[in-house]
Amino acid sequence: MSSLAKALSVAIIFGAAGQAAAADNATIATRALGVIRNNPVPTRLSANDAFVTRDVIVGRDGTEHVRFDRTYKGLPVIGGDLVVHSKAGVLKRTSLTQASAINVSTTPTITSAAAIATAGRAWAMAYDVSPTSRLVVFAPAAKTPKLAHDVVYVGRAKDGTPIRMHYYVDAVTGAILDKTNAIKTGTLPGTGYPTGNTPPPPNVIPSIGPGFSLFAGNVTLNTQFNNTRRIYELIDPTRGNTSITDMGNGYRTGGTLMVDADNRWGNNALSDRVSAGVDAMYGFQKTWDFYKNKFNRNGIRNNGQGANGAVHYFLNYTNAFWNDDCFCMSFGDGNGTTVRPLVSIDIVGHEVSHGVTAATANLTYASESGGLNEATSDIFGAMIEYYANNAKQPPNYVIGEQIFTTPAWNKFIRTMFKPNLDGLSPDCYPSATTPSNGISLGNFKAMDVHYSSGVANHFFYLLAEGVVVPADYAAGTPANLGPSNLVCNGNTGLTGIGRDAAMQIWYHALTVYMTSNSDYAAARAATAQAAIDLYGAGSTQHNAVIDTWAAVSMP
Structure with a gap:
């Protein structure tokens, strides 16, 4: 047996969803490993890779979508996750962002203590517990994989929000490669x-x-x-x-x-x-x-296990988090x-949906992938509100309006149909030459993920509802919005496909095609492919996805 074949070990992790289902999934995962072995280039396979199955989905046409986390010589690979899409053992496509196969030494030059000290200078505040460090391979999108220390500092922001900051410190040069907060x-x-x-x-x-x-x-x-x-x-x-x-x-x-x-x-x-x-x-x-x-889906992790939630967190704390x-x-x-x-139900649904994202695409909470992470929670938070259909909580595309003691049209956390009503979130995706609401492309990629989520929220609203101004925000109201205010390309004739079809497309794209470093271009491709999978190429739904991304300036 070759060293490459030996590397293709797999751990199947499933909960109490049934032994028969677990056995079937194990068989599908093993088959997907064979697909990886036979297709090393599109899967970025190295002789020292191993894989842990995170999820298995079988499509309507029998296509098997198996999501893996990757390790290299036993080290976790940050950004190495991939989804293998195959049918009858034949590869159809892959979803991943790792740029190349890994070939790095796993012996660090920089010690763990030095990496903790380097991250500590960037942290520059008190911490609640002693920082920790582990070796990983850092392989985000379009970057050469590197050996790194994953240093975790735990503390609190001024408003009491916990911070669990992961600093990725180059184990050879000592430079901080990236950072991401585990708190959503x-x-x-x-x-x-x-x-x-x-x-x-x-x-x-x-x-x-x-x-x-x-x-x-x-x-x-x-x-x-x-x-x-x-x-x-x-x-x-x-x-x-x-x-x-x-x-x-x-x-x-x-x-x-x-x-x-x-x-x-x-x-x-x-x-x-x-x-x-x-x-x-x-x-x-x-x-x-x-x-x-x-x-x-059987719970957050799709394994039948519930979550723990806590109320009355901290003093005068004006937030919620996952x-x-x-x-x-x-x-x-x-x-x-x-x-x-x-x-309120849309906020609860929002936070739980962060867990669903973590269990599937695991979108990195920074830059464009972070914006997609936040938008996913807004999308499903709103859809859960519609699902509950509680007269005490009238469903809409306004997030968090119930928590304000004095209700008003401009009291909300976010508005999906017109994100820039908050004065910060862009309505449209900025191009290299054309800003959106005064925000350049570079600033968009660097902005807070709660605001860069606006473009995806806007997309989903238009996909589901079309160019329909909510009555409380229409002409003659304080917001005074007209159809032209809802689109970025003037296409006021855009027709929605309905909430159910829109949510099915977004969920399929999230769970089957998006990976940890997916950006807006990847989301556009993922939703288009999801529409093809669910409704067929050239279908009304597929064409609507293409037209709707154009309506928020994603070509």
Whole structure:
């Protein structure tokens, strides 16, 4: 057996979704490894590569889409992820951004301590725990792979948001190659490590109880009765044991599980701390059902496991966030005056969707891939709001409007139909010669990902709805928008294909074709191919994708 063939080992990681499905996926993954072996150039294969399966999707036509994480001589490869698209063992295409096969020494010149010191000078603030370092191969898009130290500093921003900054320090020169934050704002800090002996599992009974929320009205919650402790717990055993904890307005622990004696939760007001927990659990349950019923996805990781979410994070914290490193999330209470707790359903859906992105394309949270990461959460956050169709939370393409104590047309986190209503997000993709809303292409690539997300949000709105101005923002309202304000190329006749088709295309593009360093050009190609896969080449949906990218200035 050649060294190249020996390198093609694979680890299959699946949860409790069923042994038969796991066995089928293992067979498909093994077949995909054979495809890699037979196609070393398009897969950027080296003799020292190995692969871990992250996801397996089988298309309607039998095409097998297998997503892999790559290692090189046992080291993680940052940016080395790829998706193999094949049918009957024959390669159709690959999705990846790694520029070339890896050929680097794994012996560092710069020590771990020196790399930590270098990153520390860039960090330049207090940290909560001692920084750590591990060796990796750094292989982002269009760059030569390099050996690097992945140095992690953990701390907090001035507003209390956790920071888990990964610095990639060249292990030969000592230069900082890149940095990325594992916290996606909008994540619950780590829940710590257990001590002592693990207690036996409790005797629990699934239950259903009423919830009295802040935003969603009176809802029905799946909970459980802990027969060992003789108390009800805000844990949903029907959705992977999703749970809600109360952080007690702190930040260093995982919080305390919400419990109740009579299985009645909250009181529709801030006077009961559980009310915010009701909104969070309601949002989690609707989000789980949305992904299950729309895409047959079984939880965030598609493995049947639920997430932990925490409310009442920190003091006067006006944000919510997802943490890739612990796969968990948390929500602040707002500032106590103008902003209420950040647990409206579109915000909950937004944060959970960061987890879905992390489990699939794992879009790097910087530059254009970071903008696509944020847009994906906005897109599905809005679609989850439409799915819930709660009269107390009228669905729309405005993100986070419910959290403001004084509702108004200009009180929101983002608007998908006209991103620049916030004065910062560009409506259109800038070209090398033509800025968008005064933003050059270089500045666009470097801007905060919450604003560069605007172009993808705009694309999705137009794809789903066409050039239709929402009534609350139409001519004669304070926003005073007309059809020409919604497009960048004057095509006011653009017709939408509907929310369901648009979300299917975006989800398919995310889970099948996008990879960690996908940029807007890659997203355009991924959505076009997704439309072909789902609806056929030259279909109304395929043509609409092409026309809609043009309408936001992506040629």
